[in-house]
Amino acid sequence: MTVTPEDDFAQWYQDIVQKAQLAENGPVRGTMVVRPYAWRIWELMQGFLDEMFKETGHENAYFPLLIPQSYITREADHIEGFAPELWTVTQGGGKDLEEPAVIRPTSETVIGEMMSKWIQTHRDLPLLLNQWANVMRWERRPRLFLRTSEFNWQEGHTAHVDKADAMEETLRMLDVYETFAVRDMAVPVVKGEKTPSERFPGAENTYTIEGMMRDGKALQSGTSHYLGTKFAEAFDITYQSRENQRELCHTTSWGVSTRLIGAVIMAHGDAKGLVLPPRIASHQVVFVPVMAHKAPEVADEADRLAKELKAAGVRAHVDHRDQKPGFKFNDWELKGVPLRIEIGPRDLEAGVVTIAQRLGHDDEQGNPIKDAVPTGELVAHVTDRLVAYHDFLLQRALDFREANTKQVDNWDDFVAQVKTGWASVLYDGTEETEQKIKEATSATPRCIPSDFPAEDGACFVTGAPSAFGKRVIFGRSY
RNA sequence: CGGCGUGUGGCCUAGCUUGGUAAGGCGCCUCGUUUGGGACGAGGAGAUCGCUGGUUCGAAUCCAGUCACGCCGACCA
Structure with a gap:
């Protein structure tokens, strides 16, 4: 890293994204190529979120990328909010389409249409759906992860018998997002309602979690909307009540996106580069063998210990690249790996490995303090250390915010x-x-x-x- | 979309004012020596200078247009 976050935060952010091999611009303006190291982070995020969605009773489904243009216009506030951001497909097979299709900017409309078909009676409610998908919104000023024309996210869409039930869902999912941010990303968030001017187009109430980045700016990290009966009216989402009355459903929607990767970069990163919280780190532990070319048993031992850690559920990686150790130390620090384990002939001799932590365990000069840990205690040590490191990052972020x-x-x-x-x-x-x-x-x-x-x-x-x-x-x- | 700025091998830059057919560093490849905080030497590969058009005997260089990127603003879950 040549620029520190204090010097020029925007430049520092871009440097990290590029140098840690997270993402780059796609050939079409505003699009993003997510590289494997960052996509792995997203997969881990998806795993934790998806588990919580399922625990709270939601099912995943998939709806089409293309939405009839007319759908978008059915809810007045919705079209007003999204009209300037739409990408529209006008041709298929070389011929003009009878009705242009918009690429989904969000899926309330197409899912609302399906909900109206699927819901007949109060016994069909609540209907709790989620989809993992990509969406497109025209962006005038794209920034990787934070605001790109195409991005990946999840969008939950639910239908309920009344306001109380829908509002409970809206707030429940906001809580899920808060839990995820704190527990998995080590990013403390302020949870609350948006003022009317900041509401989602078509929502009655919009709730948000807001994280503070290390430049003091806020990043809206997840939103949950109570949509009232607006979309139910537009798409005829109704049910027959116990009293044999036709009633409008109350719907919600909620989402988080790959923007969360931007949140992690900006909430934890430092002058050395990325800092990944352990629960979503692509590699939690990286082994750097030293003198492996002269002492092959060093690499073998690293492989053996990595296998042991993997068996204990730790994401361990052995760096066998033909580079000097110093290069690898810097490289993995740039990539934000929580723990680095050096293993060389000296360690082998003593029956230990040398552990360095990415952040928070440094001497007065700011260099990492390296601890010798007996090989037999490695799994327990690493497991505990990752938990403590998570807590440290969370506390650091909390202290900063306060x-x-x-x-x-x-x-x-x-x-x-x-x-x-x-x-x-x-x-x-x-x-x-x-x-x-x-x-x-x-x-x-x-x-x-x-x-x-x-x-x-x-x-x-x-x-x-x-x-x-x-x-x-x-x-x-x- | 408005203002400002920038586009030259994978990356960073020099060259542009004063036109003459592209230079350096990093990275990459090969070989050797190296390996506990970003190695060194030797040899090598790689760019029609964002794109299009114009001026000119000749354009990275001058002119016009266009595209992309960055910063600020507007806009935006």
């Missing part, structure tokens, strides 16, 4: 605070005020945090009575 979040009650403090972090404020909740704040500082309301205490007062901008009954977090965002 150090960069302040309650402010006047304009000057606000302007200063959102330059480097988040401000929690009382404001009047109007779009005019939000606009004024945005124009002056480029900060926007991130969310109304669920766990903030009730509080009322005067808007720090206009002096009018504050809205939402509590403080709202403002910050610059991606």
Whole structure:
């Protein structure tokens, strides 16, 4: 790495993405090629999320990439929000299509259409679906992982008998996202509701988890929407109730995307490169054999120990490349591997291996402290160490966020605070005020945090009575 | 989409002002020596200079257009 995050965060981010071989631009503007090292991270993320989706009763299905253009226009707010972002297919087989098809920007419409066919009675509810898919939205200013024209995600779509049930689902899935962010990505998030101006097009309520990146900006990391009966009305999603009445379903949708990889990069990375939290690290442990060309038993021992670790459920990798150890140390640090194990003749002699941790276990010069661990204790040591390392990363991120979040009650403090972090404020909740704040500082309301205490007062901008009954977090965002 | 900037082997850059047929570093290949914090030597491969057109005897260089990328803004789950 030649640029530090402090020097130039945007450049640093791009360097990591390129040098750690995570992704690059595809040949069509705004598209992204995800390289194997990053796709593995996504697979691990998918694994944890999919398990939780299933535990909460959801089933995976798959719906078409192409949606009849007319579907998109059926819900007024939805089309208004997505019209500028649509990619449209007008030809097939060299002929103009009778009706152009849009490439899904999200699938509420096509899934709503199917739901209306599948749901007859209250006994069919709730209908709990999820799909893993790619979607496309025209983006004027693409950034790898954070905002690309095509991206991969999951989108959950559910239908319920009433508002209470749908709202419970909306908040349940928001909790799932929070659990995932904290437990698997070591990224603390603020959970809360979006203000009306930031709502998903077509939603009654939008909820979000917001993570703080190491430049103090917010990244919206997952959203969950209560859609009310808007899509049910547009797609005729109805059921017959116990009372033999025709009722509209209340629907929800919720999603997270490969943007989460961007969150991990920016929430944990440092001047040496990527820092991967162990639960989603492509390799949790990498062995670097030393002097293997002269002492073949070194490589054999590394292979044997890696096998032992794999049997214990640890993702271990042996770096057999023909490079000097120093090169490999730097390379794996750049790639964010949690633990590196050096093994050479000296270690073999002593019956130990030498372990270095990517972050948080350094001497005064900032060099990693290397610990000798007896070979027989390796599996237990690594297993414990990975858990402790996760906790360390989470705490570090939490400390950073707290150090960069302040309650402010006047304009000057606000302007200063959102330059480097988040401000929690009382404001009047109007779009005019939000606009004024945005124009002056480029900060926007991130969310109304669920766990903030009730509080009322005067808007720090206009002096009018504050809205939402509590403080709202403002910050610059991606 | 607006403003600014940048496009030269895989990567980073020099050359452009003053036109004459592309240079260096890193990386890559081969061989040898090396291996506990980014090795060294020797030999080698690799670019019609983003693209299109124009001016010219001749264009990386001048002109026009266009595409892509970056930053800021607008817009945006």
